[in-house]
Amino acid sequence: MDGLTAAETRDLEQRLQKHQMKQFLGLFSNLVDHCFMSCVDDFTSKALSGRETGCVSRCVQKHMALSQRLSERFQEHNAQMSGQAPPGR
């Protein structure tokens, strides 16, 4: 960014990094909760069944793909928006 000193740029980078870390942890937690709620339903045993383990794997795999695809749409949308007037903020 223009007009920031080296120290300010470092400060900004650290804040964004901290923000990304938090964001990643939040997505991780949401994924665990969602895949747990969707896949685990058998409480006759303490260990995950084969079916549950497989479901969790597919759940994670599908959410990675989904997240990737929606990120692309989101970026296209933002690129389009920044060419126009900012949307109602």
Next chain:
Amino acid sequence: MDGLTAAETRDLEQRLQKHQMKQFLGLFSNLVDHCFMSCVDDFTSKALSGRETGCVSRCVQKHMALSQRLSERFQEHNAQMSGQAPPGR
């Protein structure tokens, strides 16, 4: 408030303003999410249908009225509470 210097009052006002901004953005996000989940169900097209658009309008309108009404009840409740001993805090 009593006993605050001008600078402190300004600081307080800025904090409350920042808080209100955050609060407004949070309500806005919740409203978008709720009206989207309630009204949009047809993914055979990219554009909102007339039915969906109408539903979103009515959803927003109803939530404004609802929020207004509950704010009145909430304020009455708080006024009543501050006349008594504080409720179990």
Next chain:
Amino acid sequence: MDGLTAAETRDLEQRLQKHQMKQFLGLFSNLVDHCFMSCVDDFTSKALSGRETGCVSRCVQKHMALSQRLSERFQEHNAQMSGQAPPGR
């Protein structure tokens, strides 16, 4: 903790206390919301019915027991984990 001055230790304690307060308020709010949504369904009157009041009491009681039990499992898990390599962080 090792190597902290008295002032730093006090600072840490204050932060943890603030964190615990926030945590307690969050659990309290969740409990109110959950027991309200689970127990209150009759809007023909302004006052809680006997059935609703009883349900709220049992809801709170059960969640205290549940929270206690899961805390024990959680602590056992953490104790076990800290004996091993840290789990994928």
Next chain:
Amino acid sequence: MSFLGFGRPQPTSAEKIAAVEAEMKLLTEMHNRLTKACAKKCVPSDYREGDLNKGESVCLDRCAAKFFDVHMKVSELLQQESQQRGPGGGFGFGG
């Protein structure tokens, strides 16, 4: 901060500001939860009309009253419980 240190009879300005801010946060948070709960209880999510009808309005008023009562009730129950079990027992995060 208190120069002669006479037992700190007054909160400092910073403490007053923090208290006002905390109060504000508690109130808005409760207001948001009230709105969410009573919208779910009283307003169907098909949005066939944009105005609150009479039935919905009355339901919202009663819902608010009951929400405040449950708030109070849960608060009392937790206080009783914590007196019986003592600190560290029961509800909360067993650190």
Next chain:
Amino acid sequence: MSFLGFGRPQPTSAEKIAAVEAEMKLLTEMHNRLTKACAKKCVPSDYREGDLNKGESVCLDRCAAKFFDVHMKVSELLQQESQQRGPGGGFGFGG
């Protein structure tokens, strides 16, 4: 901060940093809400397959487009409403 105080033509560095941070938070928050909403709308939660199939992919694209439209629409409606009612009326926390 501006030494000669000529009407503050430029934001300070601290303000620029705060603005970038706030923008970043708004964007990630919206991204998370989009993902949550469209996963619910388009992907069944039984996870019988790990890949996105064609139908799900198309649904996600359309869902994203509609989510952005609803965002814009709600934003416009709130602006209209606030102009009609004036500040203090309607939506929001009535202090």
Next chain:
Amino acid sequence: MSFLGFGRPQPTSAEKIAAVEAEMKLLTEMHNRLTKACAKKCVPSDYREGDLNKGESVCLDRCAAKFFDVHMKVSELLQQESQQRGPGGGFGFGG
């Protein structure tokens, strides 16, 4: 901060405090999520009785064990995936 700059062998006090605080937050957050998930899975919400019965207690224990396993499993899967795709690919907020 380290005066002679010998490769910073020790974290500073501020870093230690931040680390303890972050650890505490992670743990309480996980505890809250565990409680929410297992309450939903094991305890019916009609509250006909206030005590945990035997079936519910056993269910909670097993639910906790499975929750920790899913946590670990998802963590492993994300690590594998990020090694395959490299940084920037896949999961997460694409800037």
